[in-house]
Amino acid sequence: MTLPIQTANENCEDCPIRHRAVCARCEPDELHELDAIKYYRSFEAGQTIIWSGDMMNFVGSVVSGVATLTQTMEDGRTQMVGLLLPSDFVGRPGRDGAAYNVVATTDVVMCCFRKKPFEELMARTPHIAVRLLEMTLDELDAAREWMLVLGRKTAREKIASLLAIIARRDATLSTDGRPGQMVFDLPLTREAMADYLGLTLETVSRQMSALKKDGVILLEGKRHVTIPDMRRLMDEAGDDSDGGFLV
Amino acid sequence: MTLPIQTANENCEDCPIRHRAVCARCEPDELHELDAIKYYRSFEAGQTIIWSGDMMNFVGSVVSGVATLTQTMEDGRTQMVGLLLPSDFVGRPGRDGAAYNVVATTDVVMCCFRKKPFEELMARTPHIAVRLLEMTLDELDAAREWMLVLGRKTAREKIASLLAIIARRDATLSTDGRPGQMVFDLPLTREAMADYLGLTLETVSRQMSALKKDGVILLEGKRHVTIPDMRRLMDEAGDDSDGGFLV
DNA sequence: GAGAAACCTTGACCGAGATCAAATTGGAAA
DNA sequence: TTTCCAATTTGATCTCGGTCAAGGTTTCTC
Incomplete structure (x- = not known):
């Protein structure tokens, strides 16, 4: 990514x-x-x-x-x-x-x-x-x-890909400094995310909820995101590597 | 385009x-x-x-x-x-x-x-x-x-967009020289078209057949394409303009 | 020209994501 | 605080395009 x-x-x-x-x-x-x-x-x-x-x-x-x-x-x-x-x-x-x-x-x-x-x-x-x-x-x-x-990923993979990109850009390590854990505020509305991903905002919302339910992400409010395990998120994104994240 | x-x-x-x-x-x-x-x-x-x-x-x-x-x-x-x-x-x-x-x-x-x-x-x-x-x-x-x-067009619009691009690149005017009519050979297999468009090859085949049935394109064999009315094709592609075609 | 192998078309069915329609939440204004 | 409104979530249903399967064409080889 x-x-x-x-x-x-x-x-x-x-x-x-x-x-x-x-x-x-x-x-x-x-x-x-x-x-x-x-x-x-x-x-x-x-x-x-x-x-x-x-x-x-x-x-x-x-x-x-x-x-x-x-x-x-x-x-x-x-x-x-x-x-x-x-x-x-x-x-x-x-x-x-x-x-x-x-x-x-x-x-x-x-x-x-x-x-x-x-x-x-x-x-x-x-x-x-x-x-x-x-x-x-x-x-x-x-x-x-x-x-x-846009061409080949599922809705869930798209969301995970976007979160991974944003995390890479401006996440801070969480206070307890656990390796692989990242915290950030989404700079985009659900609609903007949808426009980025070629989805509807309803689908974005549903997939965010699903990722939350499955423990891939934690949400406080609508925008504040914690990624407990970056590797897990990368897997969900379907990336064939670390996506340049660890380079 | x-x-x-x-x-x-x-x-x-x-x-x-x-x-x-x-x-x-x-x-x-x-x-x-x-x-x-x-x-x-x-x-x-x-x-x-x-x-x-x-x-x-x-x-x-x-x-x-x-x-x-x-x-x-x-x-x-x-x-x-x-x-x-x-x-x-x-x-x-x-x-x-x-x-x-x-x-x-x-x-x-x-x-x-x-x-x-x-x-x-x-x-x-x-x-x-x-x-x-x-x-x-x-x-x-x-x-x-x-x-x-990739993100926002329907299968039919995707196919039309690709045909328009290829036509723009290397179509020859038909022998009778009718304005807006273009003829070319597809340089891609159906599978390659699918890979370009984020579709399956079956969907590509179906949409090609549909465009043919509707008279948007004429097919001789699988690869030889005639566009009787370029403007019509551009409309099918959903482009908000001539797509640079007439610039 | 027979056989084989790509390549392509078509059909039946299914499911991921879109669409339509309410709720619900949360932050800002009063 | 209360109200308001935009942002978000959730539900019900529909549909486009994917998947699986079976034939049909064209081209290449022998």
Whole structure:
């Protein structure tokens, strides 16, 4: 499992672009040039950041908060195709139209660059493009991993897969520090989970209840989740390995 | 619809890398350097080119033939996650292990570069990385488009979506040149179609028969397909637009 | 051209997940 | 606290696509 979910930056000062998305190996003058075309934008929870089809005159990355990428059919069926977390990159150098809706699920701050100057800088600076290429290849792997989930897994396996991914991203070890035990708050509603998994929210709810009844997860309230045995959860997810979890 | 299916090169001499994948804007000396680390490999239909988990000491692109990217669960469920056609790029600069099986569905010729020198060249040559980034972003868009198909479309819509994609890639206009009419040979077995669509081969067969009965497609034999009305097929695919077909 | 082996189609039946329809919970506002 | 409303759970029923099974085609081999 390698959805585009990543741990927060470790050494970020003010803008994740600087060291994760683009400039891990930038020279000072390149950083200065990036600074010159950089600006920040804030969004409230629920607000749409980008509409599918919009002109996009910027690229950027998430500084804080969570946003989702979704595609929608005209009859309303929607499929989430990605999750944007701090340090994740948005936008396409070399293309103007946005391909999906980007919606803030929490309050979000983005660090943006005007597209034209960014592209020009990229054309002169190999490691910026190389870094973006690496990130994009990671996202592609994640999207393809998710195609297996969507195409071939059962509802129970889908839920377990999603919980495993979220746990990997931002679970804390429980207070008693039992190895393999993880605790976290779900950052998604049941409906958002359903949109991610290609299910209905009723099925999500039923499978969450089933996993709880079977002791695979513990629930306090609707959102607070404890995984007593991560290995067990991975088994339920049907992953043929540890899913990269222990790598 | 923008699966990683692309039309064949228009100006290719011997190696698609030269102008599509990497070197559309290469200087002569860069081309020469690429030549120095380039070699060709041939594969027979049915042969596995890369096993998931294998060490990959090369990157490259398809010169001729068709290959598939598949992921498999230990119980045998498999999901195709990409189709490789002439000019498509394979491999990850910056990563050693392959993430999926790559299988030749026809005889395939690949143009390969040893990974280390390729990475070094890329680190010095911005437009190589920029070009690969553009291609990878296209593939990412395609994968995400496919997530909608896998997660939210009905069996009939899935089949129609796949036919539309294949038609867009390599259909010829019919002899009478009727606008909107397209003719092509399916490059996939029913089982491969099922693996692409997250269905069983029986369901694929039934839906093909249904589309035929309803006049959406005409079949001669099992593989030769005529689309009398492309617009009608797009409607059956449930796409909210022309799916990029007329762009 | 006979036989074999893929490949494909069709039918009967079943079940996982969708749909429709109430409850129930829980957090925020008053 | 009480009310309210969105989020969630649970139940009853239905349906699409899966599963199992039997033939039918096409292609390859000898």
